Amino acid sequence: MVLTAEIRKLKKERNAVVLAHNYQLEEVQQVADYVGDSFYLSKIAAGVEHEVIVFCGVRFMAETAKILSPQKTVLLPESGAGCPLADMVTAEGIREMKARYPGVPVLCYINSSVEVKAECDVCCTSANAVKVVSSLPDRRIIFAPDENLGQYVAQKVPDKELILWRGRCVTHAKVRQEDVKLARAKYPEAKILIHPECDPAVVALADFAGSTLQIINYARESDASIFVIGTEVGVLYNLKTLCPDKQFFLLHPGLVCPNMKMIRLTSVYEALINNQYEINVDEELARRAKQMLNKMLELA
Numbered sequence: 001m002v003l004t005a006e007i008r009k010l011k012k013e014r015n016a017v018v019l020a021h022n023y024q025l026e027e028v029q030q031v032a033d034y035v036g037d038s039f040y041l042s043k044i045a046a047g048v049e050h051e052v053i054v055f056c057g058v059r060f061m062a063e064t065a066k067i068l069s070p071q072k073t074v075l076l077p078e079s080g081a082g083c084p085l086a087d088m089v090t091a092e093g094i095r096e097m098k099a100r101y102p103g104v105p106v107l108c109y110i111n112s113s114v115e116v117k118a119e120c121d122v123c124c125t126s127a128n129a130v131k132v133v134s135s136l137p138d139r140r141i142i143f144a145p146d147e148n149l150g151q152y153v154a155q156k157v158p159d160k161e162l163i164l165w166r167g168r169c170v171t172h173a174k175v176r177q178e179d180v181k182l183a184r185a186k187y188p189e190a191k192i193l194i195h196p197e198c199d200p201a202v203v204a205l206a207d208f209a210g211s212t213l214q215i216i217n218y219a220r221e222s223d224a225s226i227f228v229i230g231t232e233v234g235v236l237y238n239l240k241t242l243c244p245d246k247q248f249f250l251l252h253p254g255l256v257c258p259n260m261k262m263i264r265l266t267s268v269y270e271a272l273i274n275n276q277y278e279i280n281v282d283e284e285l286a287r288r289a290k291q292m293l294n295k296m297l298e299l300a
């Protein structure tokens with residue numbers, strides 16, 4: 001309680017805004033000014049007036065905020081909070097892909113480093129990947145790094161040919177078809193909502209697939225009262241707060257992202273007190289990455 005009050009005071013003193021991804025711990029979401037999915041938070045980061053952005057998420061998210069708002073101080077409260085999926089692709093790997101498929105545009109998932117983004121033509125998040133692919137004039141598109149999301153998009157937009165990078169989110173990849181079948185048997189009246197970073201065979205069994213924010217909105221608007229959630233456990237906090245009369249169950253006990261869980265309330269406090277850990281990106285890389293991010297913001 002004391003720490004929460006201190007954080008609120010520091011936010012005012014430093015003209016800081018706290019952004020938190022839906023996967024953050026409850027205690028962190030509670031002190032955030034904005035909570036949402038990657039797309040929503042990117043738009044917020046691009047538009048806020050504050051001098052300091054404390055990004056409670058993983059490194060690529062804070063980096064994206066810095067690229068979109070270069071004049072601001074962007075802080076990632078735990079320097080080790082990375083994204084194994086983002087680490088599965090390198091700028092060199094993208095350059096090799098481009099050499100192998102000359103003239104084919106590269107669409108890059110936001111879960112990627114600034115170095116990778118700088119090599120790519122356009123960005124997407126899980127909330128807008130289908131829309132971005134549909135909007136591109138090209139039939140063939142290279143998509144990196146999430147193979148599962150790429151396959152999901154390829155099914156939704158069958159007139160396009162996606163050349164897929166072989167990366168995956170280790171947390172979402174834990175879910176098996178068997179887990180969905182067991183959930184259906186246990187909660188026959190439940191709606192099953194799954195993130196498209198899961199295996200496409202798993203996603204095919206869902207009642208709805210979407211980003212974390214889209215999953216939350218679906219549950220809010222649905223007439224159903226029981227839901228089984230196939231994404232990281234952090235979304236349950238918002239779901240239970242926004243829909244107190246509905247019941248939510250996690251599809252798999254392993255849906256916990258250790259990187260997202262690194263940030264605690266103490267990390268947010270220390271970030272504001274010690275100005276840590278400041279995110280800086282190479283100016284030239286950031287300029288190129290901003291172009292592909294802006295293209296996403298236009299198309300989506």
Ligand code: 13P
Nearest residue numbers: 037038125126127211212
């Ligand atoms: P969202 O697009 O729902 O924010 O998902 C981001 C992510 O990294 C999922 O693992």
